[in-house]
Each structure stands twice: as C-alpha cells, then as structure tokens.
Amino acid sequence: MSSPEISSLSWGLMKVKGCSSSYKDCKVWPGGSRAWDWRETGTNHYPGVQPADVEEVLKKGIELLVIGRGMSEALQVPSTTLDFLKQKGIEVKVLQTQKAVEEYNRLAAEGAKVGGVFHSTC
Template sequence: MSSPEIVSLAWGQMKVQGSTGTYKDCKVWPGGSRTWDWRETGTEHSPGVQPADVKEVVEKGVQTLVIGRGMNEALKVPPSTVEYLRKQGVDDVRVLQTEQAVKEYNTLVTRGVRVGGVFHSTC
C-alpha cells in the first residue's frame, strides 16, 4: 500500500489523494490520511509537535516521517519528538517548512518509500 500524494497546498488548505475534503492540518501514511486536530493532544506552536501527534503515523509502519512546520515555520519540533521517532525505528525524520515538506514528501511517495507525514498549513 502506497502513501497518498498531497495534490495541493495553499494557506490553510491541503488536499490529499483519495480524500474528498480539504484539511487545514493533516496526517498522512501509507493507505490513508486524516485531519491533524491539535486539540486531541493539546498541541500548540510551542513546544510544538509531540510524540502523541506522530504516534498514529508511526504505527502505520513508515520508514520516513516528514514534518511540515508551517508556512512561516512557527510550529516547533522539540528534540524529544525526534528522539521518540528514532526509538520507534523511524531513523529518517525530515523537518521542513511546509511547502518544502510537501515537495519532499511527494518525491518520496513517487520513489515508493513508506513515508508518512504531519503537516501544518498556516503560520
């Protein structure tokens, strides 16, 4: 099962292959995607992405995880989250500005990598 391509990105809107709606923030993995609702884990721009935010994607068996920090990179990614990912066997973690992150993610999808991602589409 391959990861779905992100077909479009604009401020506050992302469309993912196979999904009928648009996302503000989203999680993607081989075979699926869903809204990334920060309220589920109490996430805020700082301290940022928590292990609980990426756990679901990791459990889908990804080799690589791409994190989009927002259009202006306002979303932080603490070292503890990267450490958590490595402990879960995800050694390839790419933390980028969201437009760059989406390009990187889609490139990995076309190469057949089992890639997942969490993307913030505003600030």
C-alpha cells in the same frame, strides 16, 4: 499500499489525492489520511509536535516521517519528539511546509513507506 500524493497546498488548505475532504492540518500515511486536530493532544506552536501527534502515523508501518512546520515555520519540533522517533528507528525530515510537501510527494512517488504531519498556516 502506497502513500497518497498531496495534490495541493495553500495557506490553511491541503488536499490529498483520492480523498474528498480538504484539511487545514493533516496526517498522511500509506493508504490514508485524516485531519490533524491539535486539540487531541494539546499541541500548540510551542513546544510543538509531541510524540502523541506522530504515534498514529508510526503505527501505519512507515519508515520515514516528514514534518511540515508551517508556512513561516512557527510550529516547533522539540528534541523529545525527535528522540522518540530515533528510538523507534524512524528517519525524520523537518521542513517548512511547502518544502515538506514537495519532499513527501517525491518520496511517495519513489514508493517509500513515508508518512507526514503537516501544518498549513503560520
């Protein structure tokens, strides 16, 4: 199963190829995607992406995770989350969201087992 291409990104709107829904923030993995609802884990820009935000994507069998911090990189990624990913043996790339989507799509096109969590505003 391959990771789906993110077909478009603009402020507050992301579309994933093969999915009829559009997202403000999203999670993607080999074979699927869904909205990333920060309320599920109490996530805010600070302290940022929590291990609980990425656990679902890790369970989908990824080897690499791309995190999009927002268009202005307002979303933080604390060392606790990076340490958690390292302990799980997952390579992680943390980038501004537009660059993160480009990197994710490149890796997906190469057939990598890549997942992502992306914030499409601030």
